[in-house]
Amino acid sequence: MQSVFTGPVYVVRDNIDTDQIIPAQYLNLIPTIAEEYDKLGSYAMCGLPESLYATRYVKEGKVDSDYPILVAGRNFGCGSSREHAPIALGSADCKLVLAESFARIFFRNCVATGELYPCECPERLCDLLKTGDVVTVDLDAATVTVVATGKVYSFKPLGDVRPVVDAGGLFNFARSSGMIAAQA
Amino acid sequence: MTLTEKIMARAAGKSRVEAGDNVWVSADVLMTHDVCGPGTIGVFKREFGQNAKVWDRQKVVIIPDHYIFTADSKSNRNVDILRDFVKEQGIPYFYDVIDDPSGHWVFDPAKGLTNRQYGSNYAGVCHTALPQKGHTRPGEILFGTDSHTCMAGAFNQFATGIGNTDAGFVMGTGKLLLKVPETMHFRLEGALQPGVMAKDVILHCIGEIGFDGATYRALQFDGPGVANLTMDDRMTIANMAIEAGGKNAMFEFDAQTKAFVDYRCKLNGTKATYEPVERDATEKFVYEHVVDLSKLEPTVACHPDPGQRKRAKDLGEVKLDRAYIGSCTGGKTSDFLEFARVLRGKQVVITTFGVPATPEIVHDLQTARWGDQTVWQILVAAGVQMTENAGCAACLGGPVDTFGRMNSPMKCISATNRNFPGRMGHKESQVFLASPATVAASALTGRITDPRDYWN
Ligand code: SF4
Numbered sequence: 001m002q003s004v005f006t007g008p009v010y011v012v013r014d015n016i017d018t019d020q021i022i023p024a025q026y027l028n029l030i031p032t033i034a035e036e037y038d039k040l041g042s043y044a045m046c047g048l049p050e051s052l053y054a055t056r057y058v059k060e061g062k063v064d065s066d067y068p069i070l071v072a073g074r075n076f077g078c079g080s081s082r083e084h085a086p087i088a089l090g091s092a093d094c095k096l097v098l099a100e101s102f103a104r105i106f107f108r109n110c111v112a113t114g115e116l117y118p119c120e121c122p123e124r125l126c127d128l129l130k131t132g133d134v135v136t137v138d139l140d141a142a143t144v145t146v147v148a149t150g151k152v153y154s155f156k157p158l159g160d161v162r163p164v165v166d167a168g169g170l171f172n173f174a175r176s177s178g179m180i181a182a183q184a
Numbered sequence: 185m186t187l188t189e190k191i192m193a194r195a196a197g198k199s200r201v202e203a204g205d206n207v208w209v210s211a212d213v214l215m216t217h218d219v220c221g222p223g224t225i226g227v228f229k230r231e232f233g234q235n236a237k238v239w240d241r242q243k244v245v246i247i248p249d250h251y252i253f254t255a256d257s258k259s260n261r262n263v264d265i266l267r268d269f270v271k272e273q274g275i276p277y278f279y280d281v282i283d284d285p286s287g288h289w290v291f292d293p294a295k296g297l298t299n300r301q302y303g304s305n306y307a308g309v310c311h312t313a314l315p316q317k318g319h320t321r322p323g324e325i326l327f328g329t330d331s332h333t334c335m336a337g338a339f340n341q342f343a344t345g346i347g348n349t350d351a352g353f354v355m356g357t358g359k360l361l362l363k364v365p366e367t368m369h370f371r372l373e374g375a376l377q378p379g380v381m382a383k384d385v386i387l388h389c390i391g392e393i394g395f396d397g398a399t400y401r402a403l404q405f406d407g408p409g410v411a412n413l414t415m416d417d418r419m420t421i422a423n424m425a426i427e428a429g430g431k432n433a434m435f436e437f438d439a440q441t442k443a444f445v446d447y448r449c450k451l452n453g454t455k456a457t458y459e460p461v462e463r464d465a466t467e468k469f470v471y472e473h474v475v476d477l478s479k480l481e482p483t484v485a486c487h488p489d490p491g492q493r494k495r496a497k498d499l500g501e502v503k504l505d506r507a508y509i510g511s512c513t514g515g516k517t518s519d520f521l522e523f524a525r526v527l528r529g530k531q532v533v534i535t536t537f538g539v540p541a542t543p544e545i546v547h548d549l550q551t552a553r554w555g556d557q558t559v560w561q562i563l564v565a566a567g568v569q570m571t572e573n574a575g576c577a578a579c580l581g582g583p584v585d586t587f588g589r590m591n592s593p594m595k596c597i598s599a600t601n602r603n604f605p606g607r608m609g610h611k612e613s614q615v616f617l618a619s620p621a622t623v624a625a626s627a628l629t630g631r632i633t634d635p636r637d638y639w640n
Contacts, residue, residue: 015395015396015488015489015604017489017602017604017605017607019580019581019602019604019605019606019607020604020605020606020611023581023606023611024580024581024582024607025581025582025583025584027219027250027251028219028251028256028258028259028262028583029258030222030223030226030262030265031223031226031348032222032223032226032227032230033226047605047606047611048605048611049605049606049611049612050611050612051612074396075395075396075399075429078395078396078429078604079331079602079604080330080331080345080580081220081329081330081331081333081345081346081347082219082220082347083220083223083347083348083349084223101396101399103396103399103429104399104400104429104431105331105345105346105347108346108347108350109347109349109350112347112349112350112353113347113349169349170349170350170353171227171231171349171352171353174353180357
């Protein structure tokens with residue numbers, strides 16, 4: 001499994017709720033239908049108020065984001081239980097979120113879907129980085145390195161969560177580890 | 185063990201569990217709706233096969249309620265997907281929008297947004313419909329694909345929101361792996377003063393711990409004050425546990441719980457046996473807070489999150505464009521009665537929308553009489569735009585043609601439960617959360633107003 005990710009970050013602040021990750025008006029899209037899964041990606045993070053976030057996460061007319069790494073403050077993903085939220089991010093090609101803390105259901109949905117790695121970083125990276133800064137994240141070492149400065153920050157190791165996301169989510173993991181029977 | 189731990193231990197077949205343990209628990213009910221149901225069904229079929237059967241068709245409850253009264257074709261399609269699945273699986277508890285089991289749901293905008301457009305089985309907002317239709321029982325485990333599933337904690341039940349993948353797993357196996365949460369303890373004492381409502385209690389508690397203060401924790405409400413709260417009040421409080429990040433809420437079982445649950449299960453012919461959990465000396469909490477209900481004042485959570493607690497009387501400077509009453513937490517019959525008590529014989533000065541949570545509540549309001557008018561007529565006479573189309577409506581924004589949705593940046597005071605940016609529509613709009621009484625008083629002045637100034 002890929003353990004090192006390098007790319008520009010997109011930085012958001014505290015309490016980004018699921019309405020900002022994927023606005024409710026797009027919940028008519030069903031994530032298990034391929035076309036609608038792609039559409040969800042094109043709307044990822046489009047609920048952020050433009051007055052606070054001038055740069056869009058996904059450019060107009062695109063389905064993927066230029067930012068594979070999202071950096072956030074406290075309580076990322078609070079609000080609704082909609083799985084559309086981690087799915088929209090995953091569909092937009094987001095690989096991982098580095099947040100100071102996560103809301104419970106969002107964290108669980110990241111793992112269950114295997115869409116992205118939710119990494120908890122006690123350091124307030126959202127105060128230290130700005131959108132476009134390039135970092136290298138090493139999941140094995142649980143470190144983030146800022147490419148321009150060489151500064152290194154640590155995050156909480158993913159532990160049991162890692163193999164589930166690696167496997168592509170709860171079902172794949174449960175099958176590969178023999179917890180549930182292989183698909184008929 | 186705390187009440188939450190006791191229910192989880194029982195559902196896991198263990199004599200005891202501790203906070204932090206990971207246990208497989210068996211579900212008593214799995215609820216899903218039109219927004220997450222189709223995705224859950226998609227996961228279920230992808231993982232268990234096209235011909236798979238749900239683990240127990242008596243335990244799956246399907247309630248379309250979110251995007252119903254909209255001309256958006258995908259939303260209408262999603263209700264049809266639920267109907268097809270119910271037919272294929274033989275699921276008895278499906279509260280369809282239409283009566284024809286082989287029909288298609290198409291909303292007709294020409295009939296207007298306020299006139300009833302549903303059949304006799306439709307039940308309205310899932311969390312309010314679940315207890316009304318006899319699906320909440322003490323001591324049981326309820327999973328729902330919706331974060332406000334925690335509302336059923338009012339009935340001494342472990343109830344929590346889950347995502348589609350987890351729900352797909354439950355649909356196939358009837359089980360889910362859960363971490364036992366730590367419990368925070370809120371002891372309630374005394375009784376609320378006139379003009380102060382259950383919404384003020386929970387806004388007070390969230391303000392106390394911060395809106396991520398209960399992340400991954402259970403909130404237990406008990407103490408002598410609970411006897412002074414109706415089941416509706418307890419539902420309002422439990423509903424917003426998630427607004428502090430909580431996994432679930434939990435109330436003690438008492439005579440009121442029993443009367444409500446027994447009546448509703450009998451009325452609807454649902455399973456009427458259950459085993460409540462009771463407190464004992466072994467419970468351990470990670471946090472303790474005593475709330476003297478008699479000291480609480482009308483409270484508001486300001487934009488942009490439910491933890492921004494202020495007193496209504498200190499916010500007279502905030503000028504409003506709109507008022508809204510509705511949702512699972514704030515659209516119950518008792519909510520509308522308090523709302524009407526403030527508005528009766530007066531006129532609102534800002535656009536005001538009223539959306540009852542369920543058809544039964546519409547019926548209550550259209551039949552309850554105060555003098556020679558029904559409560560519904562009193563509200564309409566006061567200038568409130570009331571819709572018979574019970575559902576989630578603008579509580580979560582929804583498609584652009586949704587009743588009451590904010591399609592431009594404005595300030596709204598609302599009896600709903602969430603006020604993150606964009607929650608009720610336009611992403612630059614602002615929502616202030618308050619009790620139905622405070623929403624009513626504010627609708628009369630166009631500014632945030634303490635309802636005690638208008639208490640009849
Ligand atoms: S009324 Fe609002 S909070 Fe309640 S279920 Fe519907 S959208 Fe969610």
